[in-house]
Amino acid sequence: xxxxxxxxxLGRYVTLLRDSISRPEKFSMYYKETxxxxxxxxxxxxxxxxxxxxxxxxxxxVQFADQLGDSFVPSYxxxxxxxxxxxxxxxxxxxxxxxxxxxxxxxxxxxGGMRQKEHIDAMEIMGVNTAAYLILPKIxxxxxxxxxxxxxSAFVSIIGGYLSTxxxxxxxxxxxxxxxxxxxxxxxxxxxxxxxxxxxxxxxSISCYMGYHVKGGSIELGEASTSAVxxxxxxxxxxxxxxxxxxx
Amino acid sequence: xxxxxxxEKSFGxxxxxKGVSTEFYSxxxxxxxxxxxxxxxxxxxxxxxxxxxxxxxxxxxDTDLFSLSDEALRQIxxxxxxxxxxxxxxxxxxxxxxxxxxxxxxTNKTAAEKEKRVDECLEMVNMEGINERFPSEVSGGMQKRxxxxxxxxxxxxxxxxxxxxxxxxxxxxxLIDELICDLTNRNNITTVINTHDMNSVMGIGDNIVLxxxxxxxxxxxxxxxxxxxxxxxxxxIFASPFLRRLREDALKTRHAxx
Numbered sequence: 001x002x003x004x005x006x007x008x009x010l011g012r013y014v015t016l017l018r019d020s021i022s023r024p025e026k027f028s029m030y031y032k033e034t035x036x037x038x039x040x041x042x043x044x045x046x047x048x049x050x051x052x053x054x055x056x057x058x059x060x061x062v063q064f065a066d067q068l069g070d071s072f073v074p075s076y077x078x079x080x081x082x083x084x085x086x087x088x089x090x091x092x093x094x095x096x097x098x099x100x101x102x103x104x105x106x107x108x109x110x111x112g113g114m115r116q117k118e119h120i121d122a123m124e125i126m127g128v129n130t131a132a133y134l135i136l137p138k139i140x141x142x143x144x145x146x147x148x149x150x151x152x153s154a155f156v157s158i159i160g161g162y163l164s165t166x167x168x169x170x171x172x173x174x175x176x177x178x179x180x181x182x183x184x185x186x187x188x189x190x191x192x193x194x195x196x197x198x199x200x201x202x203x204x205s206i207s208c209y210m211g212y213h214v215k216g217g218s219i220e221l222g223e224a225s226t227s228a229v230x231x232x233x234x235x236x237x238x239x240x241x242x243x244x245x246x247x248x
Numbered sequence: 249x250x251x252x253x254x255x256e257k258s259f260g261x262x263x264x265x266k267g268v269s270t271e272f273y274s275x276x277x278x279x280x281x282x283x284x285x286x287x288x289x290x291x292x293x294x295x296x297x298x299x300x301x302x303x304x305x306x307x308x309x310d311t312d313l314f315s316l317s318d319e320a321l322r323q324i325x326x327x328x329x330x331x332x333x334x335x336x337x338x339x340x341x342x343x344x345x346x347x348x349x350x351x352x353x354x355t356n357k358t359a360a361e362k363e364k365r366v367d368e369c370l371e372m373v374n375m376e377g378i379n380e381r382f383p384s385e386v387s388g389g390m391q392k393r394x395x396x397x398x399x400x401x402x403x404x405x406x407x408x409x410x411x412x413x414x415x416x417x418x419x420x421x422x423l424i425d426e427l428i429c430d431l432t433n434r435n436n437i438t439t440v441i442n443t444h445d446m447n448s449v450m451g452i453g454d455n456i457v458l459x460x461x462x463x464x465x466x467x468x469x470x471x472x473x474x475x476x477x478x479x480x481x482x483x484x485i486f487a488s489p490f491l492r493r494l495r496e497d498a499l500k501t502r503h504a505x506x
Contacts (some may be wrong), residue, residue: 127325
């Protein structure tokens, strides 16, 4: 029963994605909608990304400094570890998990609300390919903007690490910067952007799928919104592991 | 003209429409009536192509709607206007933007041409000068009119109205009916109206399709309603003792005049 249900949703999800990838009726309308979504997803999420990122960096640095204690590991490793753990894991994964909650639930509720108020039916009757018009701009906007947010997140996390270790005097400015400049592997930045793009696609497409197929009333809309976040979060973690396997 | 041929629709075990064959004519309001659960909305959604039939056909003139490719279906739909029961106006857009949306999507008109057409459509429904207001800032009756204006903006060949009078007072209902009737006659549109409203039936019912339990129970026009001996029709239209007395009085007067 569970397997049948999963296959049903998988099939419907793939079909919706296929329908959403089609030639736009009017390119300018899709462009306008994509820009609007970039603003909503990107600019609208900057504050929360900055907030979580600075704390991610601060916590990572403080905890690693504590673990180093009086060991023989050089203290400039704090900068190195904060940089790598942020770029490889924290910035893309934590940011996208948070965005799945903020952006994903918003998208599911927006599209689900349109379904319930017959806006989607109205567009269908006008001849609009609703799967394409409502979903494609959101996916494109997210895949472009979320990697930028993740890059900002990584940068701010590193600053957070600096604030929590250099300012109180745990290590010196020179040591932290030396750590940041040591053992740099450019491939990790590539991995960060791959993760960010894949997670962005997952959280947007799944949330749109959940909203697009809402039936019933406000309780079902709430359930769709919750499912969008839960499923996106689980799949982000699954794909995090798969990408780590493939790219390391 | 729209024609259905042995149209059937089931949802699982629930057999909603059971072989409906009928015609909806151009240039006159066609009404689908029937009690709740009779299958009116399902029939309307099948006519528009929002549902696929379990069996049977829907013809737009001579084109079988469900044999069309997605692209051809979209082309047909661009000739369709629809007024929804809840209006389905986009809340985040102003009245003007709502009406302009189909033009933005499907035409290459300039901004000035679009504005002109929006103004024409608002004038058509006697709602001039509300372009900048949002749907939440106008009354239910005004929203219906804006919905009609949006449905008419691409000059459709087919107009569908789902319960256009629901939630409106009797006077506004009559105005909406007259407006739809006028637009239908003037533009020779095939208009299909799904309604419960008896004023609409007796006022603009040039072709009335009565459904009962998913089947075509009666078809005729408003002039035939009074004298029809169809029990299903009489039970539905003249449901209350007051209306039954009115019908008897009307028939007596008519027979006395003859």
